[in-house]
Amino acid sequence: GPYDQIVLEANGFKIKNYFWDTMVAQHVMQPEMPKTLAYITSVNTREPYYKDEVKSDEDTKSWTQKWWSISENREKVWRYNCKDTGCTFENFLIQEEELSNGPSGWTPTFQFKMSEIPVGVRISQAGMLRDEKKHRELKGALLYIWADFQSALNNLVGRTVNTNSSKQMCILLYDELGLKEKRKRDKNGKWVRTADENALVSLVGECKAQYDNRIQKAVKEKWLKALVVCKLTMKIRGVRKVLSSYVDIEISDDGRARGLVKITGAETGRWSMSKYYDNTGIPMQTVPRDPVELEDESVLDNIEGLLELEGALK
DNA sequence: ACCACCACGTTGTCCCTACG
DNA sequence: CGTAGGGACAACGTGGTGGT
Numbered sequence: 001g002p003y004d005q006i007v008l009e010a011n012g013f014k015i016k017n018y019f020w021d022t023m024v025a026q027h028v029m030q031p032e033m034p035k036t037l038a039y040i041t042s043v044n045t046r047e048p049y050y051k052d053e054v055k056s057d058e059d060t061k062s063w064t065q066k067w068w069s070i071s072e073n074r075e076k077v078w079r080y081n082c083k084d085t086g087c088t089f090e091n092f093l094i095q096e097e098e099l100s101n102g103p104s105g106w107t108p109t110f111q112f113k114m115s116e117i118p119v120g121v122r123i124s125q126a127g128m129l130r131d132e133k134k135h136r137e138l139k140g141a142l143l144y145i146w147a148d149f150q151s152a153l154n155n156l157v158g159r160t161v162n163t164n165s166s167k168q169m170c171i172l173l174y175d176e177l178g179l180k181e182k183r184k185r186d187k188n189g190k191w192v193r194t195a196d197e198n199a200l201v202s203l204v205g206e207c208k209a210q211y212d213n214r215i216q217k218a219v220k221e222k223w224l225k226a227l228v229v230c231k232l233t234m235k236i237r238g239v240r241k242v243l244s245s246y247v248d249i250e251i252s253d254d255g256r257a258r259g260l261v262k263i264t265g266a267e268t269g270r271w272s273m274s275k276y277y278d279n280t281g282i283p284m285q286t287v288p289r290d291p292v293e294l295e296d297e298s299v300l301d302n303i304e305g306l307l308e309l310e311g312a313l314k
Numbered sequence: 315a316c317c318a319c320c321a322c323g324t325t326g327t328c329c330c331t332a333c334g
Numbered sequence: 335c336g337t338a339g340g341g342a343c344a345a346c347g348t349g350g351t352g353g354t
Contacts, residue, residue: 164350166320196321198341241322244349265346270325272346283347286323 002121002263007277009125021114022088025095027264028110029102035264041087044094050083113263120261120271127258127281130251139247140306141292144299146239147309153232156225163236169195177226179203197234204230242288250280259284 001021008015026035033039038051068074099106154160157176162168170193174181182199183192207227214220251257258281265272273283299306 162351164321165352167352194320237321238323241349245323245347262346268345270345273324274347283323285325286347288323 002117022091024113031267045090116263120263124261127256140303142243143309144306149232149236163233166195200230257281
């Protein structure tokens, strides 16, 4: 499939063509069910589960020369690979039968999906060339903005606040500032208080209304403070998100940021994306569109200084 | 070190309200 | 009365926090 092709071609093998992908076939016939080889093998064949055979007693991270030099280990991996290829072929035979006997839409959909593979592979392998000068400037600008907002927030609250900690934020907003608790259901259906984006947006609205309706200066200021805390928190979270997900990332040695296109990633037929197979790059679908703007661009004259802010903030 | 949970980046659909 | 716009939620993937 596409994933294997990308890994193989990255290691010097050229894939000429292939006509069947068990994942694509499963995706077309049973889009809501798992598409892993382990699952379809369990459904289609009588082969006992074998996927843990190479991992059971050896940590996969220890696939070192030392580990590999033990013939027993090599034997295990070879046997595993043989089962993998054998099962894949067995799955193919069963899927081919199923596909041709299924609804009339299956075959053309399968063919269409297969034709998407080279497109997805091409996009994955191309990636995006990163402009290193711009990258430095962007990082400097984001760190500057973060530091600016963070110091304002810290001064307002009187201590350092980690806006990414929902625990800290709930204590600040509800216990210390006395705002009306925003709640949501957790996974088990239990109501818990939250300081997520929705909560902050509605708190901003409430604080604004209170501020506008109050007369006493001291009371007005209290609401203004709460309002600013919420707004700063949203801004800081946004900046940190952009930094951690899109700027502070590892990219390929050739200066390109790549992402893996998964044409069978979503039940609905949409494509999904992830980081590249080697865990570099970004899922290119979610790159923020919003521009990063500085009021005073001259702060970029000292990027070195800005980059040093990183240590103080983290 | 691992895991559950929280949070947030994208597009798209549906529903409702406000507005011209 | 048609439409613009917002909220809620659907579809995804990943990073950070804090407890075990």
